[in-house]
Amino acid sequence: MSTPAVPGKVAVIGGGRMGSGIAQTFAIAGADVSVAESGADAAATAADRIERSVQRAAERGRLAEDAADLLARLRVLPAVADLPGDVELVVEAVPEQLELKIAVLTGAERVLGPDAVLASNTSSLPIAELSAALREPSRFLGMHFFNPVPASQLVELVAGPDTSEAVLGGARDWVHGLGKTEVLVRDSPGFAxxxxxxxxxxxxxxxxxxxxxxxxxxxxxxxxxxxxxxxxxxxxxxxxxxxxxxxxxxxxxxxxxxxxxxxxxxxxxxxxxxxxxxxxxxxxx
Missing domain, CATH: 1.10.1040.10 (N-(1-d-carboxylethyl)-l-norvaline Dehydrogenase; domain 2)
Structure with missing residues (x-):
């Protein structure tokens, strides 16, 4: 049986502790990852955070490749509008504010291709409310990672009312491709x-x-x-x-x-x- 693969191109919106950890984890699994931030200063801070984290992982012997090769697959951009249009998965990882997340997700939907899967790393906000703002809610779901992302074994998947079975199945495969385990929970306050x-x-x-x-x-x-x-x-x-x-x-x-x-x-x-x-x-x- 072949090992499940992660998407070839991934975008993460938000380069804080969670977002940078998600980006690093997908890059370790072989994906090319773009991280979108809110301005040049925030992008520079996120790039420094990711580089320091990757270097620490290399020093501890936790990488199967050279840190420079891994970092070559990671880039940080100053705006969502700068994301490449051919990414297969975008994970939103901005602070837990409903209006902010809606603005980020709708902005991503405008610049990404029609086949890209959209996911939110929200830990508590309703997936139904977030998906209601999207043109294509069938391609949206919750993918809740845990801190520190590279070391954590769990991803909580939350299906919205319109999430397609194909999108949910693909997300499961991607979680396995990261070497992690998923739990599927109903969209309810705080999930599980x-x-x-x-x-x-x-x-x-x-x-x-x-x-x-x-x-x-x-x-x-x-x-x-x-x-x-x-x-x-x-x-x-x-x-x-x-x-x-x-x-x-x-x-x-x-x-x-x-x-x-x-x-x-x-x-x-x-x-x-x-x-x-x-x-x-x-x-x-």
């Missing part, structure tokens, strides 16, 4: 992973807020007691406290009080303690 992960993270924050245990103890309890590879508070730091707060607010509005964000989370976000990306969250990094 964010709904469960955020709920656990919020309860861990409440325990810290109430003085039940310190952050290290809460995380160690889940790692050793339940074999979680990472505790819920370190996981929140890795995701970003601002990102987790935004998802919690969306789930609070759609699913009710059990997702109400703790005041401690709001306070830390207001102070700029956003986790690993700022050097401090529930832990110092």
């Amino acid at each position: 992973t964010s709904r469960l992960g955020v709920l656990l993270g919020l309860e861990a924050i409440r325990m810290l807020e109430e003085g039940v245990a310190d952050a290290e103890s809460v995380d160690t309890a889940m790692q050793l007691g339940y074999r979680h590879p990472m505790g819920p508070l370190r996981s929140t730091d890795l995701v970003g406290l601002d990102v987790r707060l935004a998802i919690a607010e969306h789930l609070h509005a759609t699913l009710g009080e059990r997702f109400a964000p703790p005041q401690l989370l709001r306070d830390k976000v207001e102070r700029g303690e956003l986790g690993r990306k700022t050097g401090r969250g529930f832990f110092d990094w």
Whole structure:
């Protein structure tokens, strides 16, 4: 049986931590990848982020080829309009804001060919609402990757109301081509992973807020007691406290009080303690 292949040409919109990780992962699997950013400065920052990540992977012996050869298949562009029209897959990986994602996806649809598959890396926003803005919703689905993307084994696939079976089947094959495993979930608030992960993270924050245990103890309890590879508070730091707060607010509005964000989370976000990306969250990094 032949190994499933990834698309030959892939576009990623958004070169932040998630977008750059997605781009790197497809390039490692052999794709030519274009990353679109919002301006020259953002493009330069994204290019530097990707290059540093690839070099670190090479230093740790995690690449099967020379870093320079891999980087030759990656390019960063300053605008969505600059994307080549012949890409087979585009993955949107911009912040979790509905209006922003709709603007990015509709912009991509205008410049890409009719056969390109469009995917959103959203972790919680409704695929139905995003697809409603598209001219061809049958080619759209959710492809939710996990941080850090190159090391994570999971991709959550979310079919919209109009996603074609052919597009869904192709996405499954691409996930396998990346060496990852997919789970297919129904389009519902928070899907499966964010709904469960955020709920656990919020309860861990409440325990810290109430003085039940310190952050290290809460995380160690889940790692050793339940074999979680990472505790819920370190996981929140890795995701970003601002990102987790935004998802919690969306789930609070759609699913009710059990997702109400703790005041401690709001306070830390207001102070700029956003986790690993700022050097401090529930832990110092």
